[in-house]
Amino acid sequence: xxxxxxxxxxxxxxxxxxxxxxxxxxxxxxxxxxxxxxxxxxxxxxxxxxxxxxxxxxxxxxxxxxxxxxxxxxxxxxxxxxxxxxxxxxxxxxxxxxxxxxxxxxxxxxxxxxxxxxxxxxxxxxxxxxxxxxxxxxxxxxxxxxxxxxxxxxxxxxxxxxxxxxxxxxxxxxxxxxxxxxxxxxxxxxxxxxxxxxxxxxxxxxxxxxxxxxxxxxxxxxxxxxxxxxxxxxxxxxxxxxxxxxxxxxxxxxxxxxxxxxxxxxxxxxxxxxxxxxxxxxxxxxxxxxxxxxxxxxxxxxxxxxxxx
Amino acid sequence: xxxxxxxxxxxxxxxxxxxxxxxxxxxxxxxxxxxxxxxxxxxxxxxxxxxxxxxxxxxxxxxxxxxxxxxxxxxxxxxxxxxxxxxxxxxxxxxxxxxxxxxxxxxxxxxxxxxxxxxxxxxxxxxxxxxxxxxxxxxxxxxxxxxxxxxxxxxxxxxxxxxxxxxxxxxxxxxxxxxxxxxxxxxxxxxxxxxxxxxxxxxxxxxxxxxxxxxxxxxxxxxxxxxxxxxxxxxxxxxxxxxxxxxxxxxxxxxxxxxxxxxxxxxxxxxxxxxxxxxxxxxxxxxxxxxxxxxxxxxxxxxxxxxx
Numbered sequence: 001x002x003x004x005x006x007x008x009x010x011x012x013x014x015x016x017x018x019x020x021x022x023x024x025x026x027x028x029x030x031x032x033x034x035x036x037x038x039x040x041x042x043x044x045x046x047x048x049x050x051x052x053x054x055x056x057x058x059x060x061x062x063x064x065x066x067x068x069x070x071x072x073x074x075x076x077x078x079x080x081x082x083x084x085x086x087x088x089x090x091x092x093x094x095x096x097x098x099x100x101x102x103x104x105x106x107x108x109x110x111x112x113x114x115x116x117x118x119x120x121x122x123x124x125x126x127x128x129x130x131x132x133x134x135x136x137x138x139x140x141x142x143x144x145x146x147x148x149x150x151x152x153x154x155x156x157x158x159x160x161x162x163x164x165x166x167x168x169x170x171x172x173x174x175x176x177x178x179x180x181x182x183x184x185x186x187x188x189x190x191x192x193x194x195x196x197x198x199x200x201x202x203x204x205x206x207x208x209x210x211x212x213x214x215x216x217x218x219x220x221x222x223x224x225x226x227x228x229x230x231x232x233x234x235x236x237x238x239x240x241x242x243x244x245x246x247x248x249x250x251x252x253x254x255x256x257x258x259x260x261x262x263x264x265x266x267x268x269x270x271x272x273x274x275x276x277x278x279x280x281x282x283x284x285x286x287x288x289x290x291x292x293x294x295x296x297x298x299x300x301x302x303x304x305x306x307x308x309x
Numbered sequence: 310x311x312x313x314x315x316x317x318x319x320x321x322x323x324x325x326x327x328x329x330x331x332x333x334x335x336x337x338x339x340x341x342x343x344x345x346x347x348x349x350x351x352x353x354x355x356x357x358x359x360x361x362x363x364x365x366x367x368x369x370x371x372x373x374x375x376x377x378x379x380x381x382x383x384x385x386x387x388x389x390x391x392x393x394x395x396x397x398x399x400x401x402x403x404x405x406x407x408x409x410x411x412x413x414x415x416x417x418x419x420x421x422x423x424x425x426x427x428x429x430x431x432x433x434x435x436x437x438x439x440x441x442x443x444x445x446x447x448x449x450x451x452x453x454x455x456x457x458x459x460x461x462x463x464x465x466x467x468x469x470x471x472x473x474x475x476x477x478x479x480x481x482x483x484x485x486x487x488x489x490x491x492x493x494x495x496x497x498x499x500x501x502x503x504x505x506x507x508x509x510x511x512x513x514x515x516x517x518x519x520x521x522x523x524x525x526x527x528x529x530x531x532x533x534x535x536x537x538x539x540x541x542x543x544x545x546x547x548x549x550x551x552x553x554x555x556x557x558x559x560x561x562x563x564x565x566x567x568x569x570x571x572x573x574x575x576x577x578x579x580x581x582x583x584x585x586x587x588x589x590x591x592x593x594x595x596x597x598x599x600x601x602x603x604x605x606x607x608x609x610x611x612x613x614x615x616x617x
Contacts, residue, residue, distance in 0.1 A: 079565050088565050111526040114559055114574035121562045121573055125583035184508050192501045197492040204491045204504055205584030208484050208511040212577040212585075215515025223523065226411050257414035261422060261512040263505070268425035270508035272501065 058275075058304060060199050063190050065139045065302035066275055067203070068130040070186060072141040073282070073295050074179050075127045078120035080146065081105045081165070081172055082113075091127055093140030097298060101147030103166040112169050115220070119176070119213055126206055133202065139301035149295040152284045153178060156246075157239035170233045173221050177237045180214035181262045181271075182244065182281055185251055188272035211270065214262065218255050247286050248277040276307045283307075353590075353616060355499050358490050360439045360614035361590055362503070363430040365486060367441040368597070368607050369479055370427045371397050373420035375446065376465070376472055377413070379404030382441075387424045388431060390440030395610065398445040403466040412469045412520065419476070419513050426506055433502065439613035449607045450475060452599050457543035459536050470533065473521050477537050480514035481554065481578045482544065482596055483507075485588035511585065518576045522557050534558050541578070547600050548592035554578060590616050 058066075076086045080102030089096070107113040131138040146165075154163030165175020187207035194200045218237075225234040238254040245252035251271035253262040263270050273281075280286055284294030291306040292299035299305045367389065370382045379402060383389055407413035431438040446465075454463035465475025487507030494500045518537075525533035538556025545554040555578045561569045579585050588596075594617070599606030603617065611617045 082571065083564055083566070085565060091565070109526070110572075111523065111574065114572055115576065117562060117564065117571045118573035118576060120564055121571075122577060122579070122583040124564065125581070129582045129584065188501070188504055188508055191491070191504045192497045200500075201488070201492045201587060202584060204488050204507065205579070205582075205587065207504060207508055208488060208585035209577050209579050209583055211508040211511035212515035212518075212579075215512040216519045216576050218512075219516050219519040220523075223411070223520075257411055258418040258421075260415065260418060260516045261509055263422065263509050263512070266425070267429040267502075268422035268509055269429065269502055269505035270512070272505065 060196050061137050062303040066304040069300040071126040075123040078123050082116045082120040096141040097143030099144045105166050105172045107169050142301045143298040145297050157243045159236045159239050174236050176217045183210035185271045185273035186278045218260050222255050248281040275304050279307050355496050356437045357615040361616040364612040366426040370423040373423050375403045376405045377416040377420045392440040394441040395443035398447050405466050405472045409469050442613045443610040445609045457539040459539050476517045483510035485586050486593045488587040544596050547596045553586045
């Protein structure tokens with residue numbers, strides 16, 4: 001009964017968000033949430049069900065909470081790089097997990113500082129937007145690791161036994177590179193899963209912003225290699241791209257003078273990833289059923305937190 | 310190039326009053342036609358929307374292909390459609406004399422990707438695909454320069470910086486067009502493809518804006534951010550909102566503190582929630598027609614297809 005109440009609350013909060021959308025659409029969504037919710041256990045949801053031929057019928061709330069976890073991660077990374085501190089308690093939610101690592105980066109130019117501040121504000125805005133859209137259904141920030149995670153990525157990429165993206169501006173750009181293209185593929189993959197047109201438009205708007213960020217970071221990394229004549233950081237980024245491809249089902253374009261954009265080579269359409277593929281990357285763990293690791297030592301909060309394979 | 314930019318800066322001051330007048334006229338025109346067009350949009354099919362996008366891709370593909378190679382979309386192996394295609398009005402020898410090989414490479418990449426978008430949409434639409442309409446890459450830029458208050462004329466093929474500013478005109482519009490269209494598409498397959506193309510347009514926009522911002526930081530005297538911001542303001546004015554476009558510059562933000570004491574760049578063109586803007590087809594048409602009714606600007610005979 002408590003579960004039913006929770007689902008109804010969740011559905012109602014969603015209906016409230018859908019002001020302006022058709023009433024029939026809102027009703028259909030409510031029904032969908034109830035049917036999907038009854039199919040899974042209270043905490044693990046549909047994701048923990050045995051893999052079947054049909055993808056798990058995630059609700060819009062599940063998908064937006066999945067995105068919110070990723071935005072918490074990005075916001076913590078950029079806010080710490082720009083200011084030395086992370087999300088306020090109000091933005092992290094009740095019972096938020098702890099964050100390990102992160103420090104203010106010393107930027108050598110005003111422009112680089114301004115880029116970092118802009119992206120930090122964007123990611124913070126995304127956290128706030130999703131939390132408001134989800135209302136009481138919003139999950140709190142999960143436990144986030146910004147130290148061991150990057151070290152593990154560096155080792156997997158073969159660029160060293162440790163990597164501190166907060167050490168200097170160049171390292172910061174490589175650290176940022178770890179996230180942005182993944183954000184694009186995650187939102188792209190999720191877009192057509194969303195039932196609500198309102199959510200779809202919002203998610204597409206966030207998708208576009210992540211792509212702006214991704215291009216910005218890729219352009220700066222490439223430009224830096226040209227202006228300094230040193231390709232170390234460009235090579236590091238491309239080694240990381242290879243790791244993401246290995247963990248996340250391909251879907252990668254290394255950075256070069258003629259490949260600032262990450263997209264499929266046939267149609268020049270940006271890649272997308274399933275939630276499973278995204279989880280494998282942020283958990284820094286390949287094939288198999290995994291539910292935590294990497295940037296999220298205790299896993300994501302919400303119903304989408306475990307890979308099916 | 311510095312001379313050109315100095316002239317443009319002088320012209321910004323001289324043409325401010327003219328910009329305001331033109332912006333006001335465009336606004337008035339939209340107020341009359343907006344309601345009827347908005348109603349018509351509810352009946353458009355997926356094919357209508359994809360053809361609308363195809364027109365925009367023809368424009369971008371021709372611009373970048375001419376800029377990077379000096380020749381047309383068809384010369385580069387693309388197709389202008391199976392029916393009677395329009396013509397492209399452009400200056401002789403439009404290949405940009407790039408001085409920076411990195412920017413030349415960027416131009417080549419974007420050209421290649423826009424041609425792939427043309428081919429993809431043609432393939433998706435099959436026999437329903439429209440042919441390329443008449444495209445103007447000469448008078449259009451001159452008209453927009455006047456409307457934006459950046460001078461009496463503008464040649465985007467003159468050099469690296471002008472090419473980037475010309476590109477700046479298109480890319481953010483492409484993002485808003487696909488963003489606005491996404492929720493109108495019935496087919497999930499088309500939606501997924503459109504979202505993927507939108508992301509690529511946003512990559513392009515992010516690329517162009519980052520390079521321009523960097524050039525401005527390296528040489529503030531060129532006033533590049535100011536010019537880009539004039540263009541953004543002109544787009545917002547033409548589409549009738551006046552406030553859905555962010556140029557290049559800085560803004561003061563609070564981040565996780567309670568006071569606004571951090572300076573942010575404005576590489577991303579997005580609203581106060583950091584969601585990219587969306588435009589209706591009517592708003593996009595108002596921009597690419599440069600305020601003209603049913604035609605004008607980059608499309609002197611209008612778009613092909615049902616949305617025009």
